[in-house]
Amino acid sequence: MVAKTQEPFFQGSTGKNTRGVLRIVILCLIAAAAIASRLFSVILDPWFNFRATKYLVSHGFYDFWDWFDDRTWHPLGRVTGGTLYPGLMVTSGVIYHALRALTIPVDIRNICVLLAPGFSGLTAFATYLFTNEMSTSPSAGLLAAIFMGIAPGYISRSVAGSYDNEAIAIFLLVFTFYLWIKAVKLGSAFWGALCALFYGYMVSAWGGYVFITNLIPLHVFVLVCMGRFSPRIYVSYCTWYALGTLASMQIPFVGFLPIRSSEHMSALGVFGLLQLVGFVEFVRAGVPSKQFATLLRGFVLAVFVISFGGLVLLTVSGVIAPWTGRFYSLWDTGYAKIHIPIIASVSEHQPTAWPAYFFDLNLLIWLFPAGVYLCFLNLADEQVFVVVYAILASYFSGVMVRLMLTLTPIVCVAAALALSNILNTYLTIESPEAPAPGATTDAANGTPAVSKKAAKQEGLRSMRQPLVGIYASFSKLSVVGAMTTYLLIFVLHCTWVTSNAYSSPSVVLASRLPDGSQHIIDDYREAYQWLRQNTKEDAKIMSWWDYGYQIGGMADRPTLVDNNTWNNTHIATVGKAMSSREEVSYPIMRQHEVDYVLVVFGGLLGYSGDDINKFLWMVRIAEGIWPDEVRERDFFTDRGEYRVDEGATQTMKDSLMYKMSYYNYNSLFPPGQATDRVRGVKMPDNGPVLNTVEEAFTSENWIIRIYKVKDLDNVGRDHASAASFDRGNKKKKTTKRRGPKVLRVE
Amino acid sequence: MAPKRNNAAAGTTTETTTPSTTTTTIPAASTPAKIPSKSSANANLSPQEVAHSIWKNYLDNTPQRTKLIDVFMAFLVVVGGLQFLYCVLVGNYPFNAFLSGFSATVGQFVLTASLRIQTNAENKAEFDSVSPERAFADYVFGSLILHFFCVNFIN
Numbered sequence: 001m002v003a004k005t006q007e008p009f010f011q012g013s014t015g016k017n018t019r020g021v022l023r024i025v026i027l028c029l030i031a032a033a034a035i036a037s038r039l040f041s042v043i044l045d046p047w048f049n050f051r052a053t054k055y056l057v058s059h060g061f062y063d064f065w066d067w068f069d070d071r072t073w074h075p076l077g078r079v080t081g082g083t084l085y086p087g088l089m090v091t092s093g094v095i096y097h098a099l100r101a102l103t104i105p106v107d108i109r110n111i112c113v114l115l116a117p118g119f120s121g122l123t124a125f126a127t128y129l130f131t132n133e134m135s136t137s138p139s140a141g142l143l144a145a146i147f148m149g150i151a152p153g154y155i156s157r158s159v160a161g162s163y164d165n166e167a168i169a170i171f172l173l174v175f176t177f178y179l180w181i182k183a184v185k186l187g188s189a190f191w192g193a194l195c196a197l198f199y200g201y202m203v204s205a206w207g208g209y210v211f212i213t214n215l216i217p218l219h220v221f222v223l224v225c226m227g228r229f230s231p232r233i234y235v236s237y238c239t240w241y242a243l244g245t246l247a248s249m250q251i252p253f254v255g256f257l258p259i260r261s262s263e264h265m266s267a268l269g270v271f272g273l274l275q276l277v278g279f280v281e282f283v284r285a286g287v288p289s290k291q292f293a294t295l296l297r298g299f300v301l302a303v304f305v306i307s308f309g310g311l312v313l314l315t316v317s318g319v320i321a322p323w324t325g326r327f328y329s330l331w332d333t334g335y336a337k338i339h340i341p342i343i344a345s346v347s348e349h350q351p352t353a354w355p356a357y358f359f360d361l362n363l364l365i366w367l368f369p370a371g372v373y374l375c376f377l378n379l380a381d382e383q384v385f386v387v388v389y390a391i392l393a394s395y396f397s398g399v400m401v402r403l404m405l406t407l408t409p410i411v412c413v414a415a416a417l418a419l420s421n422i423l424n425t426y427l428t429i430e431s432p433e434a435p436a437p438g439a440t441t442d443a444a445n446g447t448p449a450v451s452k453k454a455a456k457q458e459g460l461r462s463m464r465q466p467l468v469g470i471y472a473s474f475s476k477l478s479v480v481g482a483m484t485t486y487l488l489i490f491v492l493h494c495t496w497v498t499s500n501a502y503s504s505p506s507v508v509l510a511s512r513l514p515d516g517s518q519h520i521i522d523d524y525r526e527a528y529q530w531l532r533q534n535t536k537e538d539a540k541i542m543s544w545w546d547y548g549y550q551i552g553g554m555a556d557r558p559t560l561v562d563n564n565t566w567n568n569t570h571i572a573t574v575g576k577a578m579s580s581r582e583e584v585s586y587p588i589m590r591q592h593e594v595d596y597v598l599v600v601f602g603g604l605l606g607y608s609g610d611d612i613n614k615f616l617w618m619v620r621i622a623e624g625i626w627p628d629e630v631r632e633r634d635f636f637t638d639r640g641e642y643r644v645d646e647g648a649t650q651t652m653k654d655s656l657m658y659k660m661s662y663y664n665y666n667s668l669f670p671p672g673q674a675t676d677r678v679r680g681v682k683m684p685d686n687g688p689v690l691n692t693v694e695e696a697f698t699s700e701n702w703i704i705r706i707y708k709v710k711d712l713d714n715v716g717r718d719h720a721s722a723a724s725f726d727r728g729n730k731k732k733k734t735t736k737r738r739g740p741k742v743l744r745v746e
Numbered sequence: 747m748a749p750k751r752n753n754a755a756a757g758t759t760t761e762t763t764t765p766s767t768t769t770t771t772i773p774a775a776s777t778p779a780k781i782p783s784k785s786s787a788n789a790n791l792s793p794q795e796v797a798h799s800i801w802k803n804y805l806d807n808t809p810q811r812t813k814l815i816d817v818f819m820a821f822l823v824v825v826g827g828l829q830f831l832y833c834v835l836v837g838n839y840p841f842n843a844f845l846s847g848f849s850a851t852v853g854q855f856v857l858t859a860s861l862r863i864q865t866n867a868e869n870k871a872e873f874d875s876v877s878p879e880r881a882f883a884d885y886v887f888g889s890l891i892l893h894f895f896c897v898n899f900i901n
Contacts, residue, residue: 187873189860189884193891231869235860239888242853246895249845256841278859283800285868292796 019138026142027128031121034149037495038117040503042160047553048563049163050112052080053089057096057108064089065252071558072548073570074540075592082252083566087172087205088165091115116158116167123171123409124149130178131413133185134375134382137420144416148174152497153360153408159503166405169206174409176202177389180216181382183240187232192239199240200247203254210263210327211406213248215392216240217270219385224277228381234278241271261321265311272307276300330399341624342565345617348402359501360404362493363486364415371414374421390414422483426476507550509607521605524550527598527704530697531555535596542589543598544578544611544618545571551598560592568621575622578657579615579630585656586692586719589709597693597707601661604668604702606677612644613678615657645681659688660707663695668702691723815862819855826851846900853892861885 056064064086070077092111099106124145131144148154157166176198183191203209220237223229245258245267258264280296314320322328326343329336333351336343343349357365372390375383389410397407504510509521531541532555541557548562561571573592577585589597602610611618615635622630634651637643644658652658666674666687674683693707713722808816829848838844864873864881876884 186875187864188876189857189864189881189888193884193888197891231863231872235863238856239860242849242856243888243891243895246846246849246853246892246899250895250898256845259845275856278863 023142027125027145030124030128030142030145030149033146034120034124035117037150037498038120038155038159040159040499041505042113046162046164046549048549049088049165050109051549051553052084053092053108053112053163056089056093061090061093072552072562072564073567074558074560076567076570078564078566083564085165085203085205085207085251085253087201087203088115088163088168090204091168092163112163113161116162116164117160119168119171120149120154120158123154123174126171126174126178127409127412130174130181130409131416133178133181134386134413135417135420137417137424139423140416140420143420144413147364147412147416148409150491150494150498151361151364151408151412152494152502153404153411155494155498156360156502157405159498161505165206166208169202169208170405170409172198172202172205173208173212173406176212177385177409180219180236180240181385183236184233184381184385187230187235189235189239192236193243195236196240196243196247199244200250203248204251208406209248211396213258213264213267215389217267218392219388220274221266221270222384222388223381224273226384228384229277229281231278233381234274237274238271241267257321260319262315262323263327265315265320269308269311273300273304276303330396333399340568341617341620342568342571345614345621349400352398352401352404356401356404359497361408361411363490364411367415367418368411369414371416371418374417375414386410386414386417419483423480426479426483507554511605521607521701521703523699523701523703525554527697527699527706528554530699531557531596531598531706534697539595540593541596541598542574542577542592542594544574544600544614546614547598547600557596560594569625572622572625575618576626576630578611579619579622579635579655581654582656582659582690582692583718583720584629586709589692590712594709596696597656597660597709599657599660599705599707601702601705602678603661603665603676607703608678610661610678610703611657612661615655616642618657643681644676644679644683646684653688656693659690660693660705662687663690663705665702689723691719809867812862812866815858815865819858819862822851822855822858826855843900846896850892850896853896854889857885857888857892860888 052064052067055067059067065081067080068077069080072078092108092115095115096106096108096111099111127148128141128145132141134140154170157164158170176195179191179195179198182188183195199209199212202212216237220233223233245264248254248258249256258267277300280300284293284296311320315322323331325336325340329340329343329349336349361368368390372387375386379387393403393407393410396403507524509523511519511521528551531539531551535557539557540560541551541555542560543551545561545563545565548559548564551557551559552562561567561574565571573588577588580588600607600610601612602608603612616632619630619632619635623632634649635642635655637647637649641647643649644652644662648658662676662683664687666683666685668674672685674685674687675681676683690707693709695705696708697706698704710719713719715722717725826848829844829851833844833848861881861884863869864876864884865878873881
């Protein structure tokens with residue numbers, strides 16, 4: 001079949017060599033395109049990973065492994081070695097040292113920036129290998145590789161400078177699946193062991209390894225249910241599970257989870273099931289009685305049901321940890337919004353809208369079902385994998401925008417299968433001779449131009465039509481031409497999406513002036529630089545958790561909370577400090593030794609991602625811990641509106657966040673014309689008064705405002721009266737009346 | 747043969763922790779025997795006879811080398827059962843030590859079972875690309891990785 005479909009060009013052994021060379025050239029070009037399309041903007045974003053990598057490079061591996069970071073989560077600190085996936089940092093550290101050993105000294109920052117594009121080239125190659133296992137067609141792998149190279153769904157997480165775990169994880173995901181398919185096909189323990197090794201690497205790189213741990217068992221389970229159990233599956237799965245589980249337990253962050261948590265139980269269950277099935281098959285081979293064989297099958301079923309019940313019992317009784325919140329919210333989509341607002345507050349955890357699919361995957365999304373359907377037509381063990389993967393990943397990507405990333409590889413593969421099928425059908429130029437009536441079936445297998453239609457109509461073979469298919473060169477040309485046009489449009493679309501939507505750094509904001517020229521807004525770096533140069537080395541900065549990593553990385557100052565949201569109560573403390581009155585939040589800030597408070601304010605520029613828009617999440621998260629001190633209802637007006645102007649509620653106006661955001665804001669404008677450009681409302685004429693903090697720095701466009709927390713008053717007054725005394729608000733007539741005094745204790 | 751001896755050594759080291767429970771060998775010995783008895787108990791038509799014929803069949807038709815593998819697998823089951831029993835009796839305080847010891851036996855058992863399947867002449871059709879020599883090399887490779895991880899995990 002293979003040889004037949006590629007007959008048209010380069011026949012014979014020289015042709016084979018030429019095809020090999022062409023293949024290599026095409027793969028190199030694909031890798032180059034994948035890298036080049038990720039270089040629209042080059043700015044480093046995920047600051048924590050970078051900071052950790054710097055630590056690894058300068059202190060060595062062992063120090064990194066047990067690194068206690070006392071510059072985050074201020075009073076608590078963070079045991080970094082046990083709470084992160086070290087794969088990314090170690091990979092770039094290894095590359096760094098390898099390049100130095102080759103006497104090419106490159107700054108570690110450049111390696112971190114260019115790691116994601118480099119690995120995207122490898123991902124394209126891994127997709128090529130994976131697809132080649134699926135299809136006999138020579139073009140499917142190449143098509144899948146180019147799709148994977150430039151599909152925006154993957155580019156969005158791997159542009160140059162996005163030094164995130166996903167940068168290497170997707171490559172490892174696809175490559176692990178490739179090794180798995182290889183292991184299943186050959187039944188080889190060697191490939192199973194390799195698959196386990198790469199699975200271990202994947203576990204060290206990304207929390208999404210849970211997807212693999214559930215997908216591979218599901219594949220095996222489906223195969224067993226279909227009655228396709230074979231010794232090959234036993235060998236590959238058991239090798240993978242035994243070695244892979246041990247490998248995953250080596251990562252401190254994962255630890256005993258593979259034994260104790262529910263997410264990993266499916267793998268264990270299928271492992272047990274395979275032992276059972278294997279043993280029963282073995283016994284059945286030696287038993288003559290048919291009745292006995294069916295009894296054995298019943299035995300397997302009974303044990304399966306009993307052990308499943310035992311698993312449920314263990315989970316209910318708490319020996320095995322139930323689903324974690326993040327994972328559970330994938331099934332019960334309303335769960336996070338009610339119970340864990342911090343998960344729901346991240347915009348990537350929202351359900352996906354329809355246009356996002358087309359935006360991220362253009363023509364692939366409508367070739368995707370066709371590819372899955374083709375897999376059904378030709379169902380071997382590996383095609384079952386594609387089907388299972390496609391169904392599971394489509395569901396997950398529908399629940400959460402972020403999981404579009406795991407869907408992209410299978411969409412590329414399935415679309416490439418469909419497209420290569422079309423091209424194989426329509427690109428063969430010569431038409432077959434009308435075969436002799438007797439040899440129809442042979443011809444149907446042998447002719448290159450068997451169309452999909454013919455394959456589908458195999459059930460109607462009794463008709464014995466001598467020639468089914470499309471042989472007119474005009475129709476062939478038109479179909480191929482249409483497909484080529486689609487492919488070209490796909491390339492255009494990908495480039496456009498990448499340059500416009502996914503290549504904007506979050507630290508530097510670009511805007512257009514009325515004359516069309518680009519204006520760069522660099523307030524973040526300005527403010528962080530100010531912090532770095534004008535504050536004490538150990539000044540604690542309080543801000544909302546979104547900016548924790550950036551402050552730690554760019555300003556190099558300790559923070560209270562950061563993007564690694566491991567301690568919800570601590571985040572709620574910050575939320576409470578931000579959303580309470582000054583008198584309430586000042587003690588909180590004193591207790592946590594806060595020196596500076598940083599807020600992001602976009603009202604002057606119309607930058608919508610500012611803290612006032614995130615404010616409700618702070619309130620909700622704080623309300624989850626202190627329901628009687630912070631109430632979301634108080635921040636809405638009687639009619640249920642969230643307002644910041646004259647009509648804002650008193651609680652809103654008194655909150656620290658509101659005061660810090662709008663402090664002195666009306667002084668920018670002529671009287672009566674202060675407007676907030678994000679909310680689009682007119683601000684009241686006299687702005688808020690701050691007593692316990694003082695303005696320390698405000699950036700050029702007022703995006704970042706930094707306040708210094710005042711020290712205690714020298715004379716022991718509270719801050720409100722001290723500030724009002726300073727403003728000269730003292731009452732003119734000194735009343736001699738004595739207020740109600742209390743007895744002095746002590 | 748190297749990995750086998752290797753594992754036998756590992757088995758003895760784990761056994762050094764268990765001599766306090768030498769009396770427990772009797773229930774542990776029943777674990778390998780349990781499986782066939784259970785499956786034969788399910789058959790209503792003279793289970794003893796069926797079990798006997800299976801055993802006879804096994805003794806007659808299995809090559810010497812495969813029997814050797816089976817003995818090794820039985821040994822692994824015994825060692826694993828002992829470890830588990832010890833864990834149940836004494837508690838699992840150094841849980842990583844228990845896990846690495848236990849999963850070493852389970853992993854080695856599974857790898858050996860894979861070797862047994864691959865070298866079995868009846869499965870020739872399934873494994874057309876895996877020769878017995880290749881299967882053994884794979885086995886050595888897998889065992890080496892397994893023992894590396896176990897030694898690393900036991901601290």
